[in-house]
Amino acid sequence: MSTCCCGMGVTTDDPRFAELDAFMASVREQPGSLISVLHKAQQLFGFLPEEVESRIAHTMSIPLTDVYGVVTFYNLFNTQPVGKYAISVCMGTACYVRGAGRILDRFAEELGVQAGQVTDDRLFSLEVCRCVGACSLAPVVVVDGEVRQLKEADVPAVVAELRQRSELEALSQPVSARS
Amino acid sequence: MINLTIDRVPVSVEPGTTVLEAARQHGIRIPTLCYLKDINQIGACRMCLIEAKGYRGLQTACTLPCAEGMEVSTNTKDVRETRKLILELLLSDHNISCPTCVRQGNCELLRLSQEAGITDLPIKGELHQSAIDHSSPAISLDATKCVLCQRCVAVCREVQGVSAIGLVNRGFESRVAPFFQAQLNAAACANCGQCTLVCPTGALTERDDTAAVWEALHDPTKHVIVQTAPAIRVAVGETFGLPAGSISTGQMVTGLRRLGFDRVFDTTFTADLTIVEEASELEERLTHGGTLPLITSCSPGWVKYAEHFYPTMLPHLSTCKSPQQMFGALAKTYYAEKYGLDPKDIVSVSIMPCTAKKFEAGRPEMNASGYQDVDHVLTTREFGRMLRQAGVNLKKLPDSEFDSPLGLSTGAGVIFGTTGGVMEAALRTAAEWLTGNQLNGRVKFTEVRGEVRGIKEATVVVGGNVLRVAVANGLAAAARMLEKIQAGEVQYHFVEIMGCPGGCIGGGGQPIPPDGPEELDEVRQARIQSLYTIDEMSTIRRSHENPAVQALYREFLGEPLGEKSHHLLHTHYQVRHPAGVRTGR
Ligand code: SF4
Ligand code: SF4
Ligand code: SF4
Ligand code: FES
Numbered sequence: 080m081s082t083c084c085c086g087m088g089v090t091t092d093d094p095r096f097a098e099l100d101a102f103m104a105s106v107r108e109q110p111g112s113l114i115s116v117l118h119k120a121q122q123l124f125g126f127l128p129e130e131v132e133s134r135i136a137h138t139m140s141i142p143l144t145d146v147y148g149v150v151t152f153y154n155l156f157n158t159q160p161v162g163k164y165a166i167s168v169c170m171g172t173a174c175y176v177r178g179a180g181r182i183l184d185r186f187a188e189e190l191g192v193q194a195g196q197v198t199d200d201r202l203f204s205l206e207v208c209r210c211v212g213a214c215s216l217a218p219v220v221v222v223d224g225e226v227r228q229l230k231e232a233d234v235p236a237v238v239a240e241l242r243q244r245s246e247l248e249a250l251s252q253p254v255s256a257r258s
Numbered sequence: 259m260i261n262l263t264i265d266r267v268p269v270s271v272e273p274g275t276t277v278l279e280a281a282r283q284h285g286i287r288i289p290t291l292c293y294l295k296d297i298n299q300i301g302a303c304r305m306c307l308i309e310a311k312g313y314r315g316l317q318t319a320c321t322l323p324c325a326e327g328m329e330v331s332t333n334t335k336d337v338r339e340t341r342k343l344i345l346e347l348l349l350s351d352h353n354i355s356c357p358t359c360v361r362q363g364n365c366e367l368l369r370l371s372q373e374a375g376i377t378d379l380p381i382k383g384e385l386h387q388s389a390i391d392h393s394s395p396a397i398s399l400d401a402t403k404c405v406l407c408q409r410c411v412a413v414c415r416e417v418q419g420v421s422a423i424g425l426v427n428r429g430f431e432s433r434v435a436p437f438f439q440a441q442l443n444a445a446a447c448a449n450c451g452q453c454t455l456v457c458p459t460g461a462l463t464e465r466d467d468t469a470a471v472w473e474a475l476h477d478p479t480k481h482v483i484v485q486t487a488p489a490i491r492v493a494v495g496e497t498f499g500l501p502a503g504s505i506s507t508g509q510m511v512t513g514l515r516r517l518g519f520d521r522v523f524d525t526t527f528t529a530d531l532t533i534v535e536e537a538s539e540l541e542e543r544l545t546h547g548g549t550l551p552l553i554t555s556c557s558p559g560w561v562k563y564a565e566h567f568y569p570t571m572l573p574h575l576s577t578c579k580s581p582q583q584m585f586g587a588l589a590k591t592y593y594a595e596k597y598g599l600d601p602k603d604i605v606s607v608s609i610m611p612c613t614a615k616k617f618e619a620g621r622p623e624m625n626a627s628g629y630q631d632v633d634h635v636l637t638t639r640e641f642g643r644m645l646r647q648a649g650v651n652l653k654k655l656p657d658s659e660f661d662s663p664l665g666l667s668t669g670a671g672v673i674f675g676t677t678g679g680v681m682e683a684a685l686r687t688a689a690e691w692l693t694g695n696q697l698n699g700r701v702k703f704t705e706v707r708g709e710v711r712g713i714k715e716a717t718v719v720v721g722g723n724v725l726r727v728a729v730a731n732g733l734a735a736a737a738r739m740l741e742k743i744q745a746g747e748v749q750y751h752f753v754e755i756m757g758c759p760g761g762c763i764g765g766g767g768q769p770i771p772p773d774g775p776e777e778l779d780e781v782r783q784a785r786i787q788s789l790y791t792i793d794e795m796s797t798i799r800r801s802h803e804n805p806a807v808q809a810l811y812r813e814f815l816g817e818p819l820g821e822k823s824h825h826l827l828h829t830h831y832q833v834r835h836p837a838g839v840r841t842g843r
Contacts, residue, residue, distance in 0.1 A: 129437075129438050129837065129838055132437075132438075132838065133437075133838040133839070133840060134840075136838070137840045142415055142421030142424070143421060143424075143437040143446070143838045143839065144411070144415075144421045144422070144423060144424025144426075144436065144437050145415075145421065145424055147424060147426060147437050147438060147838075148424045148425050148426055151426040151427045151428070152426075152427070152428045158438070
């Protein structure tokens with residue numbers, strides 16, 4: 080079976096499992112190594128799908144539900160594929176009353192996805208988050224890791240900017256690395 | 259010994275004892291919610307807060323080890339107010355719906371709230387909007403009533419070795435759910451219901467099937483029959499406040515008639531039949547080199563667990579259906595023919611100590627009669643609720659007898675309800691067959707009796723044959739045994755496995771002890787004792803001597819393992835792949 084590069088459709092014969100297995104073998108003696116194994120797996124696969132968590136649980140003899148519990152406890156792990164750029168709209172009280180809902184709707188419209196989804200080209204994931212601690216700037220959106228104060232009307236420009244950034248990055252890479 | 263004072267009472271305890279246990283040993287009740295002895299001492303709910311001199315802040319008694327000279331106070335102003343606040347917080351995110359909740363009679367959250375003197379709900383918070391998971395035919399999970407104590411998670415992992423459910427997410431989003439938030443019916447759940455016995459609230463319950471049974475009972479065109487498992491007669495009394503282990507066989511039968519059942523039969527009859535078929539199967543496998551050990555198949559929680567986790571062991575399972583399903587198949591064939599009834603008008607109900615039986619009845623292959631063999635399965639708890647709904651007070655009822663012919667049974671059939679009982683019943687019959695005589699009346703095989711949550715092995719010599727047998731109850735214990743069998747460390751001829759601790763009497767559909775799960779072990783022992791008492795008082799104590807079983811073979815089935823038996827009384831198993839599970843773990 081073939082695997083696509085974007086991380087969807089992970090199958091049991093995916094070559095990345097060999098690397099994951101080797102990593103698990105290397106940390107087998109260390110207590111509490113689950114977190115580092117999950118990190119490694121997320122680096123390899125981009126996110127932690129069922130198949131990957133199941134492999135980890137099985138190899139490390141940890142109940143499935145315990146692995147899944149740890150994955151869902153920490154924000155840094157994703158069980159869904161993520162886009163290259165994460166757009167995370169703050170829905171904390173301050174942002175919400177200052178129009179975060181309209182900003183979210185506008186992003187959804189521009190990108191053609193709902194919160195929690197990824198665009199078909201895997202460029203954007205749209206998310207909502209609870210308060211990011213920047214209430215004085217409300218409403219804020221975390222754009223590719225950077226907290227920004229935005230108005231509804233700024234949304235198309237942000238999307239265009241990120242598209243452009245991606246294209247520039249692609250151009251600056253050697254041809255063989257493009258896929 | 260360690261000496262300390264609790265509420266100024268001097269106490270001395272073994273090193274390692276927690277303050278909670280020390281208090282309990284000395285009659286001081288500290289309230290708890292998440293605590294389950296040995297398997298869930300995680301300090302999660304903070305209900306058990308106490309004050310200890312010299313310690314900063316309030317401490318959780320369930321995790322705090324006693325120390326020499328400690329001065330503990332369990333009832334200070336601070337302690338009481340903080341506990342009350344914790345309960346108020348829990349209630350602020352609780353779907354309070356006591357009048358419609360099945361746990362309203364024995365809910366620990368309700369009881370703790372009353373004990374804390376809560377008269378008002380001052381904290382208004384956001385309520386969980388999670389949907390109720392009704393996907394399973396056996397177990398319902400309603401996260402809106404969950405207090406996140408994780409007792410279910412601990413039992414499912416430690417006692418049952420299944421880990422079908424776990425705690426997912428964090429903070430307000432936390433909830434109990436299967437792997438990848440699958441629905442329960444797609445998860446590795448064995449349907450054993452042990453989680454419903456330890457849940458303090460109405461979050462985890464049996465799927466309620468009482469409405470369908472009432473409908474059948476009120477339909478004049480239907481002939482509604484009922485079978486009761488051996489374990490019901492020693493437990494249903496508890497739903498009316500009788501002490502654990504009270505034997506109420508006769509009153510139970512009368513109660514079922516009062517509910518309107520046309521015939522009241524006994525699963526114990528088909529337990530005897532199971533023994534005759536299974537002992538024949540054992541004899542056959544022993545003499546013809548069949549797959550050994552033969553492993554019992556009467557516990558549907560165990561069977562589903564094996565289908566998930568031990569597919570290579572499936573050829574070891576006896577092909578015998580469980581007594582419930584043998585009964586179902588015969589009710590709509592043998593019984594229908596004998597009494598000139600059209601099987602389509604028969605509604606076949608069973609009262610079981612078991613939630614997994616609900617799943618078993620719905621297996622598509624369980625239609626040997628041409629209809630679904632067993633239409634509805636009620637747990638002991640649902641049966642108790644129906645009696646109350648009908649205004650029947652079990653305690654005041656006169657005794658009456660089961661109907662014939664499917665109501666006649668032996669002591670061997672009755673002990674099917676306890677761990678070791680199927681083994682003992684099978685040995686009584688096999689011993690006689692293998693030796694060709696009545697073994698000088700040997701009926702007691704105490705060597706296989708009474709180990710709750712563990713494994714018991716024995717070597718039985720019968721007529722020159724040495725039989726190595728073993729008994730396991732609780733799925734984690736079963737898994738331990740299976741690993742040894744697979745590794746070739748142990749060799750047995752015959753193995754009994756029951757999915758629940760203590761066997762059926764400890765089933766996930768049994769009454770919940772009024773003072774919570776700490777009483778479970780004691781309650782199980784009392785019920786087990788009562789089954790042995792019934793056995794002792796029975797005139798017939800070997801399954802194959804049951805005259806109704808003998809008549810069944812004469813009039814209808816022909817021979818054990820014969821063609822008709824094969825069609826009606828035997829079944830097959832299938833490998834299942836629940837989400838994420840890889841077999842051979
Ligand atoms: S779980 Fe307890 S408190 Fe909650 S609705 Fe049911 S009875 Fe009431
Ligand atoms: S029914 Fe049994 S297997 Fe299923 S979740 Fe509850 S304890 Fe676990
Ligand atoms: S479902 Fe019941 S036992 Fe499980 S965590 Fe919730 S309240 Fe506790
Ligand atoms: S009982 Fe001690 S914290 Fe829950």
